[in-house]
Each structure stands twice: as structure tokens, then as C-alpha cells.
Amino acid sequence: MEIKSCTVYRGGQGEIIEKKSRFIAVIEPAASEDEALMVLERLRKKYWDASHHCYAYIIGQKNSLMRCSDDGEPAQTAGRPILDVLTGASLHNVIAVVIRYFGGTLLGTGGLVRAYSRAAQEGLAQSVIIEKKPGCQLTISCDYTDMGKIQYLLAQNEIPTLDSVYTDTVTLHVLFPLDRFPSLKADIMEAAGGRPVFSEPLTVTYANVDGEVLILDKEI
Structure with missing residues (x-):
């Protein structure tokens, strides 16, 4: 079976609200880890007052480098779900950052996984993805x-x-x-x-x- 190879032609931004918590997903191309970290740092400065800046990135045509972070959320509830969305879309050389503004209501581990996944999917929906x-x-x-x-x-x-x-x-x-x-x-x-x-x-x-x-x- 042929393996698809996709990348971000134009990045995008999506947003969801879950029990008053605001999740902003930003998708951008990144050809190297340095580029991915520059995107992350820029978004941390832009959304300096957010509760969390969770992310995942994939570098290399064969996924030679994959990283994700929960940034203080319970383990495996944020970074991994974001990464799963990227791998599920067969994406390479991409970073997804999901910024959360806490709304005062705990979502639980299952709720967090769903929220971060939905936010990342919404970000992809607002991006232009191409198949190479x-x-x-x-x-x-x-x-x-x-x-x-x-x-x-x-x-x-x-x-x-x-x-x-x-x-x-x-x-x-x-x-x-x-x-x-x-x-x-x-x-x-x-x-x-x-x-x-x-x-x-x-x-x-x-x-x-x-x-x-x-x-x-x-x-x-």
C-alpha cells in the first residue's frame, strides 16, 4: 500500500471552547527542529498569559524526529493527542501548538484528550494541506x-x-x-x-x- 506524504502549504488557526476553556490551535510548516522551536517561542510570547502551550511537531520525510509536550497538563492528555492528529493526517515537517486558556472547570483526562484532539483537527481544517x-x-x-x-x-x-x-x-x-x-x-x-x-x-x-x-x- 502506498504511504501518503503530506505537508502544510499554508498554515492555519482554529479555535474551540470546551466548558469555558478556550483552545487555540496554530498549525505551521517547519522544515527543521529549530524552525519548530522558533514557532513555539513566538506563540508563547504572543499568548504569554495562557495556561498551557501544548505542542507536537514532526520533522523529516520519514518522521525521523517527533516531539510532543503536555506543558503541565496531565501526562498523555495534550501533546500525544496533538501528535496523533498530525500522524493520522500523514503530515511531515509541521508543528501544531494548542494554547489553552483555563475556564475554571476541570475537564478530566478523557475530556482533555478530546479537547486537544478537536482543537488540532480544527487547526488543520483551517490550513492548506498538500499531498506530495x-x-x-x-x-x-x-x-x-x-x-x-x-x-x-x-x-x-x-x-x-x-x-x-x-x-x-x-x-x-x-x-x-x-x-x-x-x-x-x-x-x-x-x-x-x-x-x-x-x-x-x-x-x-x-x-x-x-x-x-x-x-x-x-x-x-
């Missing part, structure tokens, strides 16, 4: 007579054309999902009689953001 996918970026050069067949196959398979250049031939800049490239290349070559010329594919990581294709980097 492996792909290959390349050009296809073809004659005008073959262009329609190729564009039809690309459209049928929802393969994005990043750019098109029209000279004496047509050059299409295309992004294929890595696992589908060999079979789709074979289909295109068959449909166009073996005439299209494919450039050397460049391995990239990409994501779909608001209906647009975003190239994240040139190496996976």
Missing part, C-alpha cells in the same frame, strides 16, 4: 499531425501540460506521475506511430494546490 507525489517532468516533441492524439491521451489521463511551444514542431512540457510514466509513454508512442521524441525525464516532487500543479523540488 513523485513525478517526472519532461518534454514531448511531435509533428502537428500527431499533436491532437497526444493531447487527447494526456487529457484522458489527467496529465497536466505545463507549457506548449509551437515552431516547426510542437513541444509539450509535461508532468507525469512517476509510476504511470512508462505505460503512458508506450500509449503515446503507439498512438503517434513512434514519432514523438521524449526528453530525458527529470524526477521531481509535485502537488496539486487549488487546481494548479506546484513543482516542489527537483529531487525526491
Whole structure:
């Protein structure tokens, strides 16, 4: 089974009220532990008068570093539930901080777990989360007579054309999902009689953001 790899494209903030306690969840991207700790310190200063600043962060594509803190709440009632929300969403390079203003009523361990989980989920709901996918970026050069067949196959398979250049031939800049490239290349070559010329594919990581294709980097 393919393991999803997601990250925060744009952070967000959510809030819930539980028995007069206010829980503010802030989600932000963090590419390193230093970045995560800088976010935490900034939020501690901003919400200096809060009762607790509980958090969790995950650094590294393979979750090489995971940390969480209950910040004075009963053990396993805050940091761990926040971390579970992040791992459940397959997120990497992210920090979630949930700030609590105590409302005067004790919630109990079960109530705290539910409140911190709900707050973190609300923060994620207000963020833009993207799924990172492996792909290959390349050009296809073809004659005008073959262009329609190729564009039809690309459209049928929802393969994005990043750019098109029209000279004496047509050059299409295309992004294929890595696992589908060999079979789709074979289909295109068959449909166009073996005439299209494919450039050397460049391995990239990409994501779909608001209906647009975003190239994240040139190496996976």
C-alpha cells in the first residue's frame, strides 16, 4: 500500500471552547527542529498569559524526529493527542501548538484528550494541506499531425501540460506521475506511430494546490 506524504502549504488557526476553556490551535510548516522551536517561542510570547502551550511537531520525510509536550497538563492528555492528529493526517515537517486558556472547570483526562484532539483537527481544517507525489517532468516533441492524439491521451489521463511551444514542431512540457510514466509513454508512442521524441525525464516532487500543479523540488 502506498504511504501518503503530506505537508502544510499554508498554515492555519482554529479555535474551540470546551466548558469555558478556550483552545487555540496554530498549525505551521517547519522544515527543521529549530524552525519548530522558533514557532513555539513566538506563540508563547504572543499568548504569554495562557495556561498551557501544548505542542507536537514532526520533522523529516520519514518522521525521523517527533516531539510532543503536555506543558503541565496531565501526562498523555495534550501533546500525544496533538501528535496523533498530525500522524493520522500523514503530515511531515509541521508543528501544531494548542494554547489553552483555563475556564475554571476541570475537564478530566478523557475530556482533555478530546479537547486537544478537536482543537488540532480544527487547526488543520483551517490550513492548506498538500499531498506530495513523485513525478517526472519532461518534454514531448511531435509533428502537428500527431499533436491532437497526444493531447487527447494526456487529457484522458489527467496529465497536466505545463507549457506548449509551437515552431516547426510542437513541444509539450509535461508532468507525469512517476509510476504511470512508462505505460503512458508506450500509449503515446503507439498512438503517434513512434514519432514523438521524449526528453530525458527529470524526477521531481509535485502537488496539486487549488487546481494548479506546484513543482516542489527537483529531487525526491
